[in-house]
Structures are given as structure tokens and as C-alpha cells.
């Protein structure tokens with residue numbers, strides 16, 4: 162397990178190699194069960210590709226896929242560790258049952274509701290349901306010994322509600338000009354050992370809330386309020402300048418989603434705001450702790466962890482996402498991070514999503530550039546680097562590619578006026594090979610057929 166690294170591959174396989182009880186905090190934001198197809202539009206507009214979030218087998222299929230991954234998350238957590246699972250209404254109930262089973266009901270901490278949309282949400286004008294503007298974050302701990310650093314929402318002087326509150330409660334001012342309110346100092350239950358007289362003031366019926374030493378200390382610090390009448394009760398001063406703010410509750414409506422105007426926006430369709438991750442990280446970990454995100458996307462978790470002085474590991478199955486994370490870390494922290502990949506063999510390449518396959522061939526192997534748009538839809542997916550001729554490349558993630566593919570590619574090459582080009586596939590049929598030979602013999606164009614195995618062996622010429 163290499164900390165501060167990005168792992169590229171299936172998180173189940175990668176996590177299974179990590180040791181038990183090695184992680185302090187995990188945040189998982191898996192593909193939701195939404196039956197939707199997202200379009201990835203990277204910021205530079207260079208790539209527009211599909212992002213699948215589709216579970217043909219229904220919810221059981223989804224939970225069966227999630228279960229072993231959630232079990233791995235549980236295994237990796239230390240006893241003091243915490244787990245946050247981000248989901249939405251499609252699957253939250255199912256995931257809650259599953260997590261209760263894995264973590265134990267008593268380790269359920271909260272269902273956090275994040276208001277991820279402002280305004281009217283998704284309600285259409287004539288819809289017969291309420292708009293949806295929330296996601297859920299299911300929060301579990303590994304045991305009762307989990308870390309929890311309470312968080313407070315800072316109060317804002319400009320907030321009208323706050324101004325009213327101060328006016329109503331902070332009605333006293335001490336000699337130094339500090340505003341305070343007075344609060345009860347009586348014990349709520351009988352405390353015979355805390356029943357003592359102080360400076361001539363009788364104790365309340367159940368005694369004081371603090372011991373005599375503490376009473377003396379608070380007195381010295383000016384934290385006690387003594388009524389003029391000795392028959393009255395001593396009270397505690399709560400100073401306005403020591404008000405930490407309101408404790409954070411499970412409704413998180415103060416963290417803005419990534420909008421088209423957000424500075425942090427990278428164009429990754431499911432990108433979460435850094436502030437959301439920061440809240441979980443400061444709550445459930447300390448500096449130097451290890452944070453792991455098994456569905457890391459464009460790296461929001463690792464950016465927040467790096468910012469807050471935590472160690473981190475990000476895992477994503479998408480090579481494009483991993484490269485984006487690497488770029489993001491370099492840009493934001495000037496750190497260069499290593500991507501750890503499992504073995505890249507035929508099996509790995511076969512399983513890549515179509516756009517990932519294309520990126521692998523064109524950018525990883527040919528060091529070229531993926532076409533911004535399909536060139537006239539003539540099947541040109543990218544080009545070799547300009548210094549190496551800028552030749553067109555067509556990519557087929559299939560075996561036994563036939564003559565018609567070669568013919569179409571030949572037409573496309575003629576149209577753009579290139580004399581050389583590459584077609585990449587798992588294998589080529591006899592028709593394709595003969596056609597390429599015929600075209601070459603005619604002496605005008607050079608079409609090179611490259612198999613994926615040849616690319617794996619380093620042949621890109």
C-alpha cells in the first residue's frame with residue numbers, strides 16, 4: 162500500500178491487496194443507481210464521452226456489486242475509523258440495509274442530507290412530485306471508539322437571525338466590555354459531593370454542576386455572575402466572543418454544489434465540492450491520518466486531504482479520471498504523483514470502456530491527440546503527434562475487422578489529404594489485410610493495421 166498515490170483499476174481488486182485496519186477514514190461516492198448516461202465534457206472541450214451509470218440487472222444487481230466493495234472498506238478501517246457513503250434516493254434505502262449488516266446497526270452514526278441543488282430542484286412545471294434537491298451520505302463508524310471532532314457553523318455578524326439572537330440573549334456587559342449571557346450552574350441531578358456553599362451563596366437543591374476547585378478557578382477568571390442578593394443563585398457567564406457557533410447537524414445546506422460558475426469545476430459530471438469533503442475529513446480524522454477514496458473520480462477527496470495535511474489514497478477504474486487527478490494535484494499543490502496500475506495486458510484493455518480504450522490507444526500508445534469531434538464522422542478517432550506526421554488513427558475495440566472498415570478509412574484519408582494512417586483493432590480479417598495490400602500496391606496510400614497485442618509489445622511505428 163503506497164500512500165499519497167493514485168491507483169488505477171477496479172477498487173475491489175486493489176483494496177483486496179491492502180492490509181486490515183490500515184485506514185482512518187473512507188469516503189465512497191460510487192456510481193449511483195440512476196439508469197442514467199452522463200456525458201463527460203472536459204473543460205477544454207476536447208473530449209465528449211459517455212459516462213455509464215447503468216445497472217441492467219436492477220437494484221439487486223447493484224447491491225450485489227456494491228456488497229463485496231463495502232466489505233473491503235469495512236475490513237480496511239481501523240477501529241477508530243469512519244466511513245461515509247455518498248448516494249441518492251434511488252439506492253439509499255438498500256445501501257443502508259446493506260451497511261447495517263456489514264458495520265452493525267449500532268455503528269450507524271447519521272444519515273447526512275446534503276442539499277446539492279439550489280432553487281426549485283428537478284420539479285418540472287406539471288410534475289406530480291416534489292423536486293429532488295438532496296443527496297444522502299450514510300455515515301458509519303467501525304466501532305464505538307471512532308474519532309469525532311465536533312464541528313461548528315461559524316456565526317456571521319451580518320446574519321439577521323444571529324443579530325436577533327445576540328440582542329435577545331447577550332444582554333450583559335462586563336468591565337472589559339465583553340458581552341455575555343448568564344447560564345445555569347445547578348446540577349440537573351442530585352450531587353451530594355457538589356453541594357457546598359460558595360462565598361455565602363447557598364447551593365441549589367441538587368448541588369452545583371462543577372466542583373469547588375473549578376468554581377474557584379472560574380471565579381478568578383471572571384466567569385461567574387453573582388446576584389446582589391445572597392439568597393440568589395450564582396450563575397455562569399457565557400461570553401459572546403467565545404461562541405463557537407452552532408454545532409453542525411445532519412442537514413448540510415451550507416455547502417454549495419459545483420455549478421457552471423464554480424472555480425473548482427473541472428467538467429467531471431459527478432464532481433463534488435472540496436468543502437464537502439473537508440467537513441468529513443476534519444470531523445473524522447486528525448492530521449497525518451490516512452484517508453482513502455475507492456471511487457475517486459476527479460480527485461476531490463485527495464485534494465481536500467492534501468490541503469488538510471492528511472495522507473491519502475485515491476482509486477479509480479478510469480484511466481482518464483486518474484490522469485485528471487494527477488494533473489489536478491500538480492496544478493493545485495505542485496506535487497507530482499505516481500499512478501499505480503495493475504498489469505496492462507489484453508484482458509485489461511478488453512475491459513476498458515470504449516472512450517477509455519480510444520484514449521489508451523491514441524494518447525498512451527501513439528502519444529497523439531484524440532479528435533475533438535469525429536472528423537466528418539469518417540471514423541477518424543485521433544492523430545499521431547504533428548512532429549511524427551499528424552497521421553490519422555482509427556480505433557476499433559473489436560476483433561476480425563473487415564474490408565469495409567479499410568475502405569471507409571481510405572476515403573477519409575483521401576478527403577483530409579493524408580498519405581499514411583493507422584487502424585487499430587484486436588485482430589483483422591483476411592479481407593482487410595488484402596485490401597490494405599491492394600491500396601499499397603496502387604502506390605498512393607499507406608494504411609497500417611496494428612493489433613492491440615502489437616501495441617502492448619511496443620510497436621507504434
Ligand SMILES: C[S@@+](CC[C@H](N)C(=O)[O-])C[C@H]1O[C@@H](n2cnc3c(N)ncnc32)[C@H](O)[C@@H]1O
Nearest residue numbers: 171172190431432433456458459461477478479
Ligand atoms: C460518482 S463518481 C465519483 C466522483 C468523485 N467523488 C469526485 O468528486 O470527482 C464515481 C467514480 O467511480 C469510478 N468507478 C466506477 N466503478 C469503479 C470500480 N469498480 N473501481 C474503481 N472506481 C470505479 C468511476 O470511474 C467514477 O469516476
